[in-house]
Amino acid sequence: KMLCMLDIRLDGRQTYDYRNIKISFGTDYGCCFVDLGKTRVMAQVSCELITPKENRPNDGIMFFNIELSPMASPAFETGRQSELMVKLNRQLERCLRNSKCIDTESLCVVSGEKVWQIRVDVHLLNHDGNLMDATSIAAITALCHFRRPDVGIQGEDVTVYSTEERDPIPLSIYHMPISVSFSFFQQGTYLLVDPCDREERVMDGLLMIAMNKHREICSIQSSGGIMLLKDQVLRCSKIASVKVSEITELINRALENDKKVRKAGGRCGFAESMPQERITALKTHVSPLEMTDVEEKANEIVLRAEAPPQTVPSPVLPGPGTGQVGEGLQSSWGLEEEEEEEEEEEEEEEEQQHKAEEEVTCVAEEKRGGNCKYLLRFTSLVPDVFVPSCQLQYSQNCTDKFRTM
Amino acid sequence: MEVCGSSNPTLREFGSEQNLLSRPDGSSSFVQGDTSVLAGVYGPAEVKVSKEIYDRATLEVVIQTKVGLPSVKERAREQCVRETCEAALLSTLNPRSSLTLILQVVHDDGSLLACFLNAACMALMDAGLPMSCLFAGVTCAIDGDGRIIIDPSAVQEKESRALMTFAIDSKERRVMMSSTKGSFTVHELHQCVAISQKASDNIFEFYRESVRRRYSKSV
Secondary structure, X not given: OHHHHOOOOOOOOOOOOOOOEEEEEOOOOOEEEEEEOOEEEEEEEEEEEEOOOOOOOOOOEEEEEEEEOOOOOOOOOOOOOOHHHHHHHHHHHHHHOOOOOEOHHHHEEEOOOEEEEEEXXXXXXXXXXXXXXXXXXXXXXXXXXXXXXXXXXXXOEEEEOOOOOOOOEEXXXXXXXXXXXXXXXXXXXXXXXXOOHHHHHHOOEEEEEEXXXXXXXXXXXXXXXXXXXXXXXXXXXXXXXXXXXXXXXXXXXXHHXXXXXXXXXXXXXXXXXXXXXXXXXXXXXXXXXXXXXHHHHHHHHHHHOOXXXXXXXXXXXXXXXXXEOOOOOOOOOOOOHHHHHHHHHHHHHHHHHHHOOOOOOOOEXXXXXXXXXXXXXXXXXXXXXXXXXXXOOOOHHHHHXXXXX | OOEOOOOOOEEOOEEEXXXXXXXXXXXXXXXXXXXXXXXXXXXXXXXXXXXXXXXXXXXXXXXXXXXXXXXXXXXXXXXXXXXHHHHHEOHHHOOXXXXXXXXXXXXXXXXXXXXXXXXXXXXXXXXXXXXXXXXEEEEEEEEOOOOEEEOOOHHHHHOEEEEEEEEEEOOOOOEEEEEEEEOOXXXXXXXXXXXXXXXXXXXXXXXXXXXXXXXXXXX
């Protein structure tokens, strides 16, 4: 506050100065990053076909969602609808939806049945003040950058063409509303444009004016409870119109640059816009791998691995055509003897199934009569045949063959 | 992103930037080909009493996708990343505190879980949190012909019959975490582990190089 009176700001800006705005685009259409000084925001636009609202069958739907990522500030938590989130969402909706900057009728595919829903997700990545301005710039830039898939209608059928089949088409945007924030100190005596985080914490009130470059005000919001005079608001709107035209110019230049790069077939995206000259950044090239000794390594791993625990006793063949793995324990329950032994044997076999790794040489199953469900038959008499327990099923009458003495 | 066997396998070009966000204690972005991820770390900070652990720090991992609400898939990935980080971090040095790791998907073009792991490691390094080892993530895919592809792109992932991601530690190149999808033989698994261990050499070399570059000028 002292600094205000001395006409200096913490970062050396003048009263009406904006911080450096940097706009970059992602690999796919509709993804854009905006850096407003240190405040960082990412916007992504996506679309899908849905049924329209009942009372507006010819209009597409715009859906806005601002995510306050916990990355942006330690105060933000996931999953909690905080007041700030509601406020920002509402402001963005008023700014973009109520101002009718997008032609929603052009989003209609089949009246009353299928319209495009354009969804704008804005993620706040770093909070250093003035989130509203950054989100509005990101949202409108992403909408201008976005291309929706082309649609063909033949009678009743609607075909959505993928990007390979037909070029996607941009949205029809009438104007670009941009919000400008003013912070007030000492009951409206001092005002600052584009407050940073520290200035936001000590401000008395905030005035947000959303305008487009044709000097039409799309939305005004005053919060904080300060009382402003008429000429103060008019002065702010004049400042806002100057700022908005500068920012709109910047956005258009960024879009143009991106279009040129894409047309020339160059690579675009976050990867490319990573600054190379910074000491904190490093990039490598496609690097080949030394694959010469992979086979040996793989074998080495197998050799060094501990041998699997050998807990499986070889199955015993008490007679031709029958097999027995493990020994059932003598049941001590009395009446329910038969069933208990069945279960124990089954369990033992399942255990052994999991531990051993030998392959089954052969198992055949045969249905016989109504009493016995499955009968095991070994075509070889090799003793180390392992029978997976899933092939074994018991019914009461079969237990004779598998029970021990 | 290429093949095992006779031809030369390659990792896509990768790059990273550290300390790019001013609010988090540590932040990094990791880019593998077109897949890019942003990571931010806060910690050690105050922890809620319901979540505190008496002798170690509580690590929380949050993965944010670009569009839509996070689903079960993100939760599963969060678990994988969290377990790797907990194994690497010396969390007993900061008892009763919280470490929060936030990962934001910027673009997904395959090998996303590996990218998460790499970005997480760089962010933890940037935050200066004490770790017993570094870790690197490598994804392998086995396509229909049985060839092994390292660091697959989204198209290659979709056509693969098995997809595996391993987290390899820097000290002894052992597997810290593995997450697999699809069917494959035991021999293929061993081969992929061996290949991932070799690939992690490149990534650890990269970590070393970027840290050396960063601290080359003393302030």
